[in-house]
Amino acid sequence: MHARGSLVSHFQVQRSRAFGSCHAMVRCLLTATDVKEALAAPLQDLPAVDFAFAYGSGVFQQPGNLILSRNEVSYVAEKVGAGVHFNAFVPWKDKMIKYGVIGMGDLAEDLLTWKSLYISGRLQKPVRFLVDNWDMAKVNQVNLHAAASTALLLLPSQFSEEDFYAKICGLSYMGDIRMLFAEDKNKVQRIVKGSSKHFHxxxxxxxxxxxxxxxxxxxxxxxxxxxxxxxxxxxYATKSLVRSLPETILQKMFPYVRIRHNSELLLSSGEASEHVQRAIRSIVRSSSTKQMLSGLLAAGALNSLQYVWKKTMKALRSRAPRKSD
Structure with a gap:
């Protein structure tokens, strides 16, 4: 094994799909070709990197301090959370990494229907595909098209390309309870400004x-x-965009829209924007609450308090007024 090691090989399982999510990581891995080297190298410089793994058989066991009970994690993630378990306290050399595990069926369902808009929301942003044996990147094209349609419905008649990416990036944060106290208020702007070429x-x-x-x-x-x-x-254009929205969004919109001629949606642009926002906030509020509870149960009280404290302090710093020079 190379002296720097390989994080991917540390997970001793047959991989179905893995991706890394970190805008800084995406920049570092843009020209990398070897999966193991590409994944190991950024850990030397980045303070934190997120990873997610998806398997047809669900949650897995890892060696050493990465061991988790399949039954415990599956129950917490699927029954309490949004179908994904994140472990935010994994030491790797002199870094701390965060990784997530989700069942392949749950991943595909969220990409296609936005059932929780949790992993699908992450994959609406630039990520680096490390392993993909199921062609899930093709399934994600449906997710990307839906995100583009949604963003257009929420934007005015004229907008910049940066506005478009910011609207997409912010979809999975609309209604997120963590944004109230434990997330950087400038998170969306930072992601877009650091990854505009990748969004393009x-x-x-x-x-x-x-x-x-x-x-x-x-x-x-x-x-x-x-x-x-x-x-x-x-x-006409609004109706075309609405028809391309995911199933869960449409289900939440139907109680509020006028339906005529075999469920043909008749919405003005303003009406569509209002109902779409309401639907997204409902989905994200529910999934973020469940995921937070899942994290508290799976990680334990002490680890969870430490993690929330760090996130809250970072959020408070982002909200503090800057001193003038």
Whole structure:
């Protein structure tokens, strides 16, 4: 084994899918080709990196201090949480890493339906795919297209490319109870500003597709985050965007919309925006609450208090007024 070791090989299981989520990590791994070297190298410089692993058989056991009971984690993650278990206190050399585990079925379901908008929300942002034996990246294209449609419904008739990415990035934080006290209020802006090129690559295809359908108009300077994009706010365009929303969003919207001619949605742009926001907040509020309770049960009181304390202090620093020079 290489002197720097390999985090991937530390998880001694047959991998179905693994991805790393950290905007700094994405920049570091952009040109990397070897999975083990690519994953090990950033740990030398980054203070914290998030990973998630998905398996058809659910939660797994790891050697050493990574051992977790399959039954305990599965019960807590699936019955209490949002279907994913995160362990935020794993020492790796002189770093601390956070990793998550989710069943393959739960992963696919969330990507396609936004049942919890938890892992699907993470995969709406740039990530580095480390291992993917199930072509789940293709399934995620549905998630990306849905995120693009949702963002357009929430934006005005004219907006910048950076506004578009910020709206997408913020979807999974809408209604998140942690944003009240334990999250950096500038988190969305920091992610977008540090990963704008990666967001552009991720959403280039969905935006071109929508432009071809006449839903929006891309500028000649497309790729410049300051360039302005125009969207069609007509009922026809709005209906087209609404129809491409995930199942869970539509189910929550139906009680509030006018339905006519075999459930054809008749919404103005403003109505659609209002109902979509309400639906997303409901989903995220529920899943973030469940996931927080799951973390408290799985990690133990002391670890959880330490983790929440660190997150809260970071959040408070982001909210503190800056001193003028």
């Amino acid at each position: 690559r991720l959403y280039r295809a969905p935006l071109f597709h929508m432009a071809a359908e006449g839903i929006l108009e891309l500028p000649r300077t497309f790729g410049d985050v300051r360039s302005l994009i125009k969207r069609d706010c007509s009922p």
